[in-house]
Amino acid sequence: MKKLAVLVIHGIEVDDPGLFDTALHKLHEHFGASVRSAPEDALVVETVNWASVLEGAEKDFLARQGTPDAEGYWKSLYDGVRAVNQGRESALVPLMLRMMRPSVRGMDLHYPGLRWLVVHFVGDIIAYQSNPSDPDVYTGIHRKVAEALGRLRARAGDTAPLCVISHSLGSVIASNYFYDLQAQRLHGRDIIETTVAAAQGNSPLERGETLSRFYTLGTPMALWSLRYPRAELDKPVHVPAPELERHHPGLGGEWINFHDDDDVFAWPLQPLSAAYREAVKDHAVRLAGPLFSWTPLVHPFYWSDDSVMEPIGQSLAEAWRQLGVTPTVAA
Known part of the structure; x- marks a missing residue:
């Protein structure tokens, strides 16, 4: 049975083995409600737990205080x-x-x-910024992404369609990672650090060629435009990847950006430029909850909210149905 490869990337966090428990339960629930097959038969999910890259340094910093x-x-x-x-x-x-x-x-x-x-x-946020003279954190986080993609490839197959769900700073990490892959693959720009490149596999999935769906939750990505005040933001990540049609003709894809208006960390992306208006579907949501749904404290709750996870589950179900009737072409 053909499978979808789902990569899940958290935002600013502590190291937490149970971080994705609720999110994956909701994802399976809503995906399963839209298809007749068990979610475990259709979805292969891997998570990127990048908090561990910084956890030790942050604990040492606090201990010194x-x-x-x-x-x-x-x-x-x-x-x-x-x-x-x-x-x-x-x-x-x-x-x-x-x-x-x-x-x-x-x-x-x-x-x-x-x-x-x-x-x-x-x-x-400060630690993640790319620093050519000392790139350990940036590259360490990107190596975590590469390793997770390798695990996905091993379980889902070399050409499985790739769907990425990312929250907060995790959406910036995902965008940077796949932008770097596309810049190298499509334009010959050698911008991937050596140790990250060494961790990347050579399958179409690991090269990002099968990227089909990109979901950003509560993303502050728009704020990164302040780093480039005189540059036109006309090069968002291609979703779907240009090569996807070769591997899965007709599958297509979409980039949906979920944001709650009360979440001050989250911004719509379409206002950034004409290129983003074409690439992204901004989707306003109202995160539920009796206590903090009307305050900026809603930011951690995208993962556990049906208004977010239900449309993601339905979108993945539609992709899986299309995959089932779409012939796959060898790379």
Whole structure:
């Protein structure tokens, strides 16, 4: 049976083995409601847990700012975020109360919880920026993407259609990664760092040739345009990839950008340029929840919301139905 390869990339996060549990449950639920086959027979899913690249450095940074007495407090914040990751909106209440404590034993700095939050949110963004003189973080994260694509290829096949679901900073990582692949493949620009290139396989899937669907959730990608104030933003990632037609004639693809108007981190992408208006479908959603759905605190809950995961599941189901009646052409 033909399968879809689904790559899932998180945004700013702590290292959490259960991060994607709710998202994958919702994805399978809504995909299964649209097709007659079991989701496990049609979807091969791999996740990119890139938080581990930065986790050690961030913990060392925080440890230097306090004493061992603060370790229990830091652990309570990590545990709180992991509870929120399960889609439990109510878990934000005790987490925010802990973060708002003005002082903690073992820490001289005021509001250590909010500082912890800044380290993870702002620190991740700063660390990810490409630095030619010391590219360890940028390349380390991109190696994680390459390794996940390798696992997808092994399970789904060399030419399986690739669908990418990404949240927040993860959408920027995904866009950069596949842009670099396309720039090298289509325009001969050798911009991929050596260790990343060494981790990349040579199958059509791993080269990004089968990229068919791209879903961005709560993306701050529009803010990256501020880095290029005099450049025309006319080169978004090609979705579907130009080579997809060769591997799966007629399958096509789409880029859907989900954003909640109350989420100050999320921006529509069509206003960036005519090229983005053509490439992206901006899809406004209203994330549900009785406590924080009307505030910027909705940002973590795209993964667990039916208004997001249902259309993604339906879109993947349509792709799988098309795949079932579309002949595959050898590369």
